[in-house]
Amino acid sequence: MTAKKSETGNSVDTYAAVQRLQQRSFEFFLKEFNPLNGFLPDNVGGGASPASVAVVGMALAAWPIGVERRFLSRAEAIKRTLITLRGFWKSPQGQQPEARGYKGFYYHFLNAQTGHRAGNCELSTVDTTYFIAGALTCAAYFDRDTPKENEIRSLAEALYRRVDWQWALNSGPRVSMGWKPESGFLPSHWKGYSEALLLYVLALGSPTHPIPAESYTAWTETYQWKKVCGTEFLYAGPLFIHQMSHMWIDFRGIQDPFMRAHGIDYFQNSRRATYIQQQYAIQNPMHFAGYNKHCWGITASDGPGPAERRVNGIERTFFDYDARKVPEGPDDGTIAPWAAAASLPFAPEIVLPTLRNIGETYPEMMSDFGFKSSFNPTFRAPAGKAGYWISKRHYGLAQGPVVVMVENYRSGLIWRLLRDCPWVVAGLRSAGFKNGWL
Numbered sequence: 001m002t003a004k005k006s007e008t009g010n011s012v013d014t015y016a017a018v019q020r021l022q023q024r025s026f027e028f029f030l031k032e033f034n035p036l037n038g039f040l041p042d043n044v045g046g047g048a049s050p051a052s053v054a055v056v057g058m059a060l061a062a063w064p065i066g067v068e069r070r071f072l073s074r075a076e077a078i079k080r081t082l083i084t085l086r087g088f089w090k091s092p093q094g095q096q097p098e099a100r101g102y103k104g105f106y107y108h109f110l111n112a113q114t115g116h117r118a119g120n121c122e123l124s125t126v127d128t129t130y131f132i133a134g135a136l137t138c139a140a141y142f143d144r145d146t147p148k149e150n151e152i153r154s155l156a157e158a159l160y161r162r163v164d165w166q167w168a169l170n171s172g173p174r175v176s177m178g179w180k181p182e183s184g185f186l187p188s189h190w191k192g193y194s195e196a197l198l199l200y201v202l203a204l205g206s207p208t209h210p211i212p213a214e215s216y217t218a219w220t221e222t223y224q225w226k227k228v229c230g231t232e233f234l235y236a237g238p239l240f241i242h243q244m245s246h247m248w249i250d251f252r253g254i255q256d257p258f259m260r261a262h263g264i265d266y267f268q269n270s271r272r273a274t275y276i277q278q279q280y281a282i283q284n285p286m287h288f289a290g291y292n293k294h295c296w297g298i299t300a301s302d303g304p305g306p307a308e309r310r311v312n313g314i315e316r317t318f319f320d321y322d323a324r325k326v327p328e329g330p331d332d333g334t335i336a337p338w339a340a341a342a343s344l345p346f347a348p349e350i351v352l353p354t355l356r357n358i359g360e361t362y363p364e365m366m367s368d369f370g371f372k373s374s375f376n377p378t379f380r381a382p383a384g385k386a387g388y389w390i391s392k393r394h395y396g397l398a399q400g401p402v403v404v405m406v407e408n409y410r411s412g413l414i415w416r417l418l419r420d421c422p423w424v425v426a427g428l429r430s431a432g433f434k435n436g437w438l
Contacts, residue, residue, distance in 0.1 A: 014352050017359065021341060022406040025370035026071050028399040029059045038084030039112055043373075045393040050109035050118035054127040056084060058400025060134025061247065061414060064141035065407045078148050081138045085155035088131070091115060093162075095181045102179070104163030104209075106131060122178030122186060125168050129199040132160050133248045136424070140417035160423065165203035165211050173218035175203060175211065191222045193236045197266070198245035205427025216431045220258045228327050229279035233272040234262070237325025239299040239339045240401070242270040246345070247404040249424065250415035253436025265436070271346040277339075278350050280326045287314070288333035289388075290377035293350075294357035297339035297374075298324045301398075303332060304379040304389040311378055318379055333378035337371040342401035344409040362386070369394045370402060 032040050039051035040059050063077040091100035098116050100106055105128040109118035139156035142149040170176045174189040175196070190196040200219060203211045226235040236242060245251075251266035259265050264272075281296035305318035318332045325331070337358045344351045358365060364386040365372050373391040381389045407413050418424050419437055428438060 014356060017356065018344070018352070018406060018410075021355070021370050022403055023069070023071060024368060025399045025402040025406075026062060026066055026069075028369045028394055028396065029062045029403070030066070030072065032396075033059060033080060034112065035080075035083060037087050037115055038080065039110065039115070040396055041112065042109060042397075043393045043395045049112070051112045052109060052127070052396055053106045053124065054130040055396030055400065057127075057131035057134030058247075058396060058404070060084060060131070061137045062400065062403045064137060064417070065403060065413060067141075068411070068413060069407075078142060078152065081142065081152055082148060082155075085135060085138075085152060085159065087115070089155050089159060101128070102181070103167050104128075104159070105168070105179070108178070120180070120182075122180050124178050125175055126177070126190075126196055126199050128163065129196075129202055130244075132163060132202060133198060133418075135159050136421055137248065137414060137417055140421055160202075160206070161208045163206065164209045165206050166209045168203070169211055169215060173215055174222075175199060175215065175219075190219060193223050193234050193241065195241050195244040198248060201245075201249065201424060201427035201431060203427070204430040205423035205425070207423060210430070213430050213432070216256075220256065223258060225262065229276045229283065231272050231276050231279070233276065234258070234266075234269045236273070237328065238323045239273065239277055239297065239326075239343065242273040243339075243342045243401055243405060246270060247401060247408070248414060248418050249428075250412070250419055250437065254428065254433045254438050255435055256432045260434075267346065270343070274343040274347040275350065277326060277343075278354075285327070286331060286333070288331075288378045290333070290335060294354045295335060295361070296354065297336040298326050298331060298334075299336050299339040300324065301334055301336040301339070301374040302391040302393055302395070303334045303374065304376050304381075305332065307379075309379070311380075316378065318376070332376065334374050334376045336374040336398065337365060338373070338398040338402050341371065342405040344405055348409065364390060367394070369399060373398055
């Protein structure tokens, strides 16, 4: 019997499974949201966790999706958005201990109760970027002429205008990764293709503190074009790098000078990266259990280590949370299903069978929040029901890309909203992007 087809051409059963995955992943934001301050934890399931500024931004991007998919009402989404934006706008900015941020940027992690900086973490330029992107998403979606929706738009713009991107250059050509009040700017700056693509677009498009176009050129000059598993692409090892900026920006058909020189766009590059992941899993050069054409997802993720074990006569090194990379590693056999799911817009023809296979072969990976963070079939764990290692945690940075990228696959909602954001358009044009919807 032939299965019915959805509007995307896939079987109804498969499409329904994707819908369920999105809704379950959304439940993380729905249930973990703190109504007192708008915070969300970095992760749940492993004990107390600080709030993550980036995850807060992903929650902001998720609320419009929730309204469209009827996961929550528009009124509830507005309420949650205003709690968050009001709190961040009113929170102290400065070098004092109780400050939440400085120069418009925010600390990577915040104390879930007080809202102050957590531990000795840095003021994070990229995590602030995700927060601002989420705020701009809400500003674009909540467009009605009502007091509350007008306030959302005003607060989002004010928060964006406050970010001093020029200061973050630290008198250099490229944006710094962060800053600490005790020691100043971190020695590292954004170098090589990374999740900072969105950062540069927002920094270039700032209506108050824009960085010069030369900074973007200086960044792209550090790119590496490589051939991996027989395919050439703009290199980045972890899969998440090829996804994060795409949560908000539709890169289909638009090209900066680097991509024009190579005859593709960033969307096509992410498609290549997705296929490289599959090819690497097929080749499985390190002979890990589970890797095959429909079981892959190598990225920044939780892991079973640190540990050294001899498995089937081979000495293995296992890592804990790490940015796993293709092809040079680190790679210890850990698979993150969410990373495959977040590539759905790029290559649904290989992602959908992968999600189906993982769900059927490893049913223990499913939970009320969708896929668990990661698993490792090579690392045997006899005490567990599954017999192999499974992460106990759900990370907001994994849940967000699933919710948003599934929606971009289904309807393109977030892409459409940000295409109409004048500052995103200005940033792209300042970076030299042309063609396509621009």
